[in-house]
Amino acid sequence: MQWTNVSEQNVYQNRWFRVNLADVELPDGSHLDHYVIRLRPVAAATVVNASDEVLLLWRHRFITDSWGWELAAGVVEDGEDIAAAAAREMEEETGWRPGPLRPLLTVEPANGLTDARHHLYWAEEGQYTGPPQDAFESSRREWIPLKLIPDMIARGEVPAANMAAALLMLHHVRLG
Secondary structure, eight states: OOOEEEEEEEEEEOSSEEEEEEEEEOTTSOEEEEEEEEEOOEEEEEEBOTTSEEEEEEEEETTTTEEEEEOEEEEOOTTOOHHHHHHHHHHHHHSEEESSOEEEEEEOTTTTTBOOOEEEEEESOEEEOSSOTTGGGOSEEEEEEGGGHHHHHHTTSSOOHHHHHHHHHHHHHHHO
């Protein structure tokens, strides 16, 4: 059954997102009001080294008051190439410039509420360029053995669904 977005009006916006109120027509012809959050695309990246270790950030998310492992990530700026944004975010947040990025997956983490698409990439090599510009983004950055990832996710150490999906895919791609 397909719902139809008849119209939307803006309720609030800032440089990061817009909140709209949509008039949605249901298959039976009835209507409902539904809030929609419109976001810029998100780009994320990591490197897997020759020892099959993945570069991750340990960070706190104040909204959920949770700690967890994540890939470096951020919003794609207007006119910016998505892979270039992923590489930029990785270098800013980790101090590592990734080699050629490979697409890993694209996910919609909350498509019942937002149109955000998260584009996740990985590289087989990286170059350390110095301390991260955005060191405030995480408490630490570590190389984690890829073979440990599934158990870490099972223990809740990777709470963000987009990051868990990407890391499981990366585990599959590298370790089969």
